[in-house]
Amino acid sequence: MARGDQIYVMREFMGLPGLYEHHGIDCGDGTVIHYRKTEVARISRTSMAEFAMGQPVYVKRYTTSYLPDVVIQRAESRIGESAYNLTTNNCEHFTTWCKTGVNESAQLRNFGLDAVRISLPGTDKLINEAIDNSSPAKSMELYHQALDNIASAESTLRPQYQHAQKEENTWHRVALAALKQGREELARAALHRKVQWKKTAADYKSQLDYLETLKAQLKRDSLPLRQTISSS
Structure with a gap:
């Protein structure tokens, strides 16, 4: 993992482990910017430990993407946003936009849920x-x-x-x-x-x-x- 990487962990849903990917942007200093799920889902900077919740962390690779500094700037520009939407603006939409400029979610598309x-x-x-x-x-x-x-x-x-x-x-x-x-x-x-x-x-x-x-x-x-x- 490196600064500006799009990272993800597998999260459980309704007690079923490893059901979906939760994505964030690695800031390279032990923190991650991601859609933090609390009472209101909000884009926040948290510790890597809070993001991972004890699960292995993976990196989503791209052939080409923005430079790490640009990725971080794009992620930071949206901190505080609370416009989460499963089908149009989820955690993967956000991080993919930070990396490539494209607002999309590959896992939703693969599930036929775009x-x-x-x-x-x-x-x-x-x-x-x-x-x-x-x-x-x-x-x-x-x-x-x-x-x-x-x-x-x-x-x-x-x-x-x-x-x-x-x-x-x-x-x-x-x-x-x-x-x-x-x-x-x-x-x-x-x-x-x-x-x-x-x-x-x-x-x-x-x-x-x-x-x-x-x-x-x-x-x-x-x-x-x-x-x-x-x-x-």
Whole structure:
């Protein structure tokens, strides 16, 4: 472990050991900045012992990331924050943002629990209930709830898509500058980051396109209902 590392320990949940990872940023002086769970979850600087709670500490490795001083500065800039959210702003979202600038949680994604995957199954259920409901007014209410879900998912995804595009362009410029300076190794690393961000942007774009398709289908399917309600 070293200053600026993203570290994690395995924590228990409901008495089951090793169920999830709790992440923090190693400050290199025996302290860790992390989302400390008390009455209110808050980003705090605590001792390594309090962070680890007797468990082994692991390091999350990256091919490229911010320099340690920058990582620490980013972590310190958010000390005192109490905006914890399991699906959009948990301890891993925070530390990954400190290391790479990306607000994401790999373990949530691996569990199929990222914000968009949570919202869309609920939307599908609302649509099915709207179709099956015999009351036009109730069906319209359910359709509007589904549209609200889609709008919420879009508001989450669009800034991430724009950020990914911006990072792709930034790393492209870094690669060109490195090549001009004859720094081939740095150029390769920058191009690797560019490709990663390009793939991330493409994934976000694919999800946004799906949401647009779903929204258009929803509006089209609800047209007969709107006509029935307006004529009654």
